[in-house]
Amino acid sequence: MPSPVGDVIELHTARSTAQIATLAAALLGLTVDGHELAERTPPTRLPSHGHGIVLAPWPNRVRDARWTHDGTTQQLDVSDPTRGNAIHGLLRNTAYRVREVTDAEVLLGAVIHPQHGWPFLLDTWVRYALSDDALTVTHGVRNLGAARAPWAVGAHPYLRVGDAPVEQLTLEVRAARYLELDERLVPIAARDVEPGGPLDLHTPRPLGELDLNVGYQDVATGPGGVAVLTAPDGRRTVLWQDEPFRWLQVYTPRDFPHVGADGSETPALAVAIEPMTAAPDALNTGEGLIWLEPDESWEASWGVRHEEKA
Amino acid sequence: MSTITGVGERFALRAGEAYAEIGTVAAVLCAFRIGDVDLTEPLPVETAPPPFCSGIALAPWPNRVRAGRWELDGVPQQLDITEPGRGGALHGLLEFTEYEVRERTDAAITLGAVIHPQHGWPFQLDTWIRFELAPDGLTVTHGARNLSERSAPFAAGTHPYPRIGAHDVADLVLTVPAAEYLEVDERLDPIAWHPVEGGTDLRGGVRVGDLALDTAFRALSPVDGVTATLTAPDGARLQIWQDGDWRYLQVFTTPIFPKAGGLGTAVAIEPMTAPPDALNSGDHVIWLAPGQAYEGSWGFSYLPA
Numbered sequence: 001m002p003s004p005v006g007d008v009i010e011l012h013t014a015r016s017t018a019q020i021a022t023l024a025a026a027l028l029g030l031t032v033d034g035h036e037l038a039e040r041t042p043p044t045r046l047p048s049h050g051h052g053i054v055l056a057p058w059p060n061r062v063r064d065a066r067w068t069h070d071g072t073t074q075q076l077d078v079s080d081p082t083r084g085n086a087i088h089g090l091l092r093n094t095a096y097r098v099r100e101v102t103d104a105e106v107l108l109g110a111v112i113h114p115q116h117g118w119p120f121l122l123d124t125w126v127r128y129a130l131s132d133d134a135l136t137v138t139h140g141v142r143n144l145g146a147a148r149a150p151w152a153v154g155a156h157p158y159l160r161v162g163d164a165p166v167e168q169l170t171l172e173v174r175a176a177r178y179l180e181l182d183e184r185l186v187p188i189a190a191r192d193v194e195p196g197g198p199l200d201l202h203t204p205r206p207l208g209e210l211d212l213n214v215g216y217q218d219v220a221t222g223p224g225g226v227a228v229l230t231a232p233d234g235r236r237t238v239l240w241q242d243e244p245f246r247w248l249q250v251y252t253p254r255d256f257p258h259v260g261a262d263g264s265e266t267p268a269l270a271v272a273i274e275p276m277t278a279a280p281d282a283l284n285t286g287e288g289l290i291w292l293e294p295d296e297s298w299e300a301s302w303g304v305r306h307e308e309k310a
Numbered sequence: 311m312s313t314i315t316g317v318g319e320r321f322a323l324r325a326g327e328a329y330a331e332i333g334t335v336a337a338v339l340c341a342f343r344i345g346d347v348d349l350t351e352p353l354p355v356e357t358a359p360p361p362f363c364s365g366i367a368l369a370p371w372p373n374r375v376r377a378g379r380w381e382l383d384g385v386p387q388q389l390d391i392t393e394p395g396r397g398g399a400l401h402g403l404l405e406f407t408e409y410e411v412r413e414r415t416d417a418a419i420t421l422g423a424v425i426h427p428q429h430g431w432p433f434q435l436d437t438w439i440r441f442e443l444a445p446d447g448l449t450v451t452h453g454a455r456n457l458s459e460r461s462a463p464f465a466a467g468t469h470p471y472p473r474i475g476a477h478d479v480a481d482l483v484l485t486v487p488a489a490e491y492l493e494v495d496e497r498l499d500p501i502a503w504h505p506v507e508g509g510t511d512l513r514g515g516v517r518v519g520d521l522a523l524d525t526a527f528r529a530l531s532p533v534d535g536v537t538a539t540l541t542a543p544d545g546a547r548l549q550i551w552q553d554g555d556w557r558y559l560q561v562f563t564t565p566i567f568p569k570a571g572g573l574g575t576a577v578a579i580e581p582m583t584a585p586p587d588a589l590n591s592g593d594h595v596i597w598l599a600p601g602q603a604y605e606g607s608w609g610f611s612y613l614p615a
Contacts, residue, residue, distance in 0.1 A: 002424075002434065002436075002457050004426055004427045004434050005426070006424070006426065023426050046426075046427055046428075065391075065394060075394055075395070077390050077391060077392045077394070078390060078391035078392075078394050079390045079429065081378060081388050081390070081391050082388075090406075092428070093403070093426055093428040094407065095424060095426065111318070111408060113316060113317070113318065113335050113359070113406050113408065114316045114357055114358050114359050115359055115405070115406040116392065116406075119358065120357075121315075121316060121357040144357070145357045146357060
């Protein structure tokens with residue numbers, strides 16, 4: 001049977017492997033020296049909990065699935081009916097086209113056509129570039145329409161450090177602010193992270209103690225990394241983001257179907273660490289929204305790397 | 311990339327004096343004419359979706375699913391709400407999907423799109439649409455193959471706005487050999503089927519300008535498959551025909567369709583394999599076993615004055 005996630009592209013180098021699906025340009029798995037840096041999605045089913053999917057042209061939620069553009073109300077489809085919002089952009093159910101592929105790199109593209117609540121035409125792409133100990137993900141867009149268009153992008157990887165149980169990992173997040181959410185998970189205010197408070201992860205904390213679904217703002221950008229997962233043996237998985245990725249959503253579900261070495265699935269704690277170029281509900285608040293003039297293009301990257309010791 | 315428009319890439323078909331143009335998004339019929347006689351409302355080339363869903367293919371269901379909810383083997387399924395004003399899920403899952411080109415000749419094109427499992431739709435279907443132009447008409451074939459490991463439902467429909475050249479659509483006479491129409495509530499969800507009467511009885515022909523319909527019809531008695539005929543004042547006729555298992559027809563009229571000269575009357579005549587809210591009623595849903603395929607056709611025939 002064909003895979004529900006479309007075509008699967010296998011990337012590899014001497015030490016690393018990655019599996020990418022055309023559906024939502026999803027990262028299905030990533031290993032370095034046999035250690036898993038991300039949870040694994042078997043190609044026999046859809047990614048669980050949004051694992052690995054690309055969120056474009058906006059990440060996270062749009063309140064009431066409505067926003068205003070040049071004085072006109074725009075009504076998006078309600079893709080989160082339980083909470084009445086639009087969630088995670090317009091490409092979640094789209095199979096990207098493979099535009100270039102080599103052993104270690106793939107370029108996937110998808111055009112976003114004008115539709116309900118979205119009167120814009122964008123060419124978008126995602127490049128996954130694998131090296132021996134890291135994966136670099138570059139998101140790009142070009143405005144094909146005649147009017148300026150908004151843009152934001154995010155990704156939804158659930159990261160790990162090899163076979164160490166996620167409970168035993170520590171998580172460090174370099175962020176100055178966080179977003180306070182209402183009961184529908186839409187931001188109502190940005191606040192300073194209180195030093196030593198429950199959301200302060202500058203000092204690494206054990207994931208087993210954390211219960212998070214929080215958007216961080218004004219996060220550290222650049223190669224030093226924004227978030228670090230550390231295993232008890234000192235091995236680390238580091239997430240870094242380019243400067244436009246100034247937001248980071250962290251989510252710790254306890255019912256993620258972890259795929260074991262034998263292929264069996266067990267509900268377990270997992271941690272989504274989600275690079276975002278804009279805040280949740282950015283179409284309404286404008287926070288981080290990128291405006292593209294006709295024919296203007298944009299690219300920015302984030303990545304994950306494996307480190308043996310701190 | 312320069313050929314990308316709001317409806318994707320546009321492909322021209324030619325057969326004799328007949329011309330059609332197909333866009334890859336929603337496998338949309340952008341234009342259909344014979345000689346200089348437009349037989350559907352032509353879609354302008356611009357970066358906007360088709361007005362009033364003009365020309366789009368509807369799959370894996372046409373029309374509405376009430377509240378976007380239905381049940382599969384007792385398990386509630388919640389589709390995305392694609393018509394928030396009325397709270398329903400409208401016109402399937404491919405309205406903004408770019409199909410791929412699978413076959414192409416001067417007079418024909420086959421477009422394909424895989425429907426992946428998603429919210430409220432735990433199935434994978436390969437779907438395709440073939441347009442075949444002839445000197446006197448157009449045949450459109452909708453197909454689906456179930457790529458899932460379980461039986462999957464399928465229904466198809468289409469949303470063309472026919473016309474006859476420069477004639478005001480309000481002056482065309484519409485004849486539909488249907489014995490029953492569907493009563494709907496204020497959200498356009500089904501209430502009950504009734505025998506046609508008054509403004510829903512189109513068997514003897516009614517001037518489009520005198521109609522105000524957004525109405526499904528069934529109990530069709532087609533002759534040679536013809537389920538709807540538009541007749542111009544000069545006697546020219548445009549017929550819509552459907553395969554025998556396309557048992558339904560939606561008719562929608564609007565006085566505010568955007569045309570080259572401003573807003574005007576238009577009529578959508580929409581062949582369907584299943585009625586509105588079929589995922590809930592089960593009426594004529596085509597259930598495909600794993601690996602099983604379906605194909606069915608409708609089309610236009612033009613008879614000049």
